Amino acid sequence: MLIDTVAWVRIEQGRILCARPRGKDVFYIPGGKREGAETDLQTLLREIEEELTVALLPETVAHVGTYEANHGPSVVRMSCYTADYHGTLAASSEIEEVAWFTYADRAQVPPVDQLLFDDLVDAGQLH
Template sequence: MKIINIAAALLIGPDGRTLLVRKRGTEAFMQPGGKIEADEPAANALVRELQEELGLEIDPQQAIFLGEFSAPAANEPGFEVRCQLFGVRTDVQVVPAAEIEEIIWVGPEVPPTLELAPLTRDLILPLYREMREEA
């Protein structure tokens, strides 16, 4: 199995909703983030990706490590994504940039018509719901 190592954000806005993004030319929504470069700390990769994709400037210290998750890649058949997931809270307006075509803020109940990446649907959104219940 080929592995893609990524850093992603469970990005929470001031109203408690979380941000999902859709890359250009794809159907599935997922957390913002992207591939970790060789020898790059995951938090630094996250900072770089959030800046490139959403114009969001964060300090790596703002990113709370939530765990490592794996699932089949949404857009690359035969690959698995291994995700270092970080919780990030922001009240800054984000705008889609680089390869991001669309962004959507969702609460615990995601519209059933929304296509989600396996990692987002099966692992990250259940974690998000659990965190909201504890809050």
């Protein structure tokens, strides 16, 4: 089974923004699954507003890569995008904690997110 997700890659000062949903002990790159026939852009804008209370600026959204990794019996596909935003980053009611991770924190995210971490460190964007 394929789990198709989109994610917002926000890097500041060599650290990447991660979020931990309520009731979970794992951090993820912010984003989520599409609903119905949503496009990647529609899913990204909705999920980030729901999770982090900011509005991504659609004209600044850029695809940075798509990753796939096994997650139990399923395969997770994560299409990653960068974008500027308007507003103040804050955890919504569905997010327990927001954190800025370096490469040293790689083990705290799922396998598909780890692939992104590897590419970002190789590109010199993640410390």
